[in-house]
Amino acid sequence: MTTHHTHGQSTDEDDKAAFEEFKSLVNMTAHQLEKWLATEASRAVGQKDGDAESVGHKSGRRIIELLGAKKSDLQSDDYAHMRKVTGYVKRHLAQRPHGDIEHTKWRYSLMNWGHDPLK
Structure with a gap:
């Protein structure tokens, strides 16, 4: 059986x-x-779309909701956000700076998206 999108x-x-x-x-x-x-x-980190809150910070709040949601309650836009999060995290991880990353904007941005590279 083939699946058509x-x-x-x-x-x-x-x-x-x-x-x-x-x-x-x-x-x-x-x-x-x-x-x-x-x-x-x-x-303090992240792109702001003419908004006081950065895209990543907004995403972080959405991630908190997703983490607390029952799988059965998830909607297609929730899955779309999950894909956005994983895409961002994977792209960002590929740009890891050299040296100690503990207090870098790079790490802080990732943390806004729910991923702490020091964990």
Whole structure:
């Protein structure tokens, strides 16, 4: 049986893969992420789309919701956000700077997206 993708629709298999990848790359708990997002360092990094809040910071708040959601309650836009998160984290990890990363904007940006490279 072949699976045909209708525009904007993903299959259960695609969603399952997105969910698994999201779970493996997001290594911060909802509580850790919530505490992190409340820090100055968290708010100081990331692209702002003419908004006071950066894209990554906004994403972090959405990730907290996703981490707390029941799998059965997830909608297609939730899976789309999971794909956005995993894409961002993977691209960003490939740009790891040399040296100590503990206090870098690179790490802080990743943490806004739920991934702490020091974990």
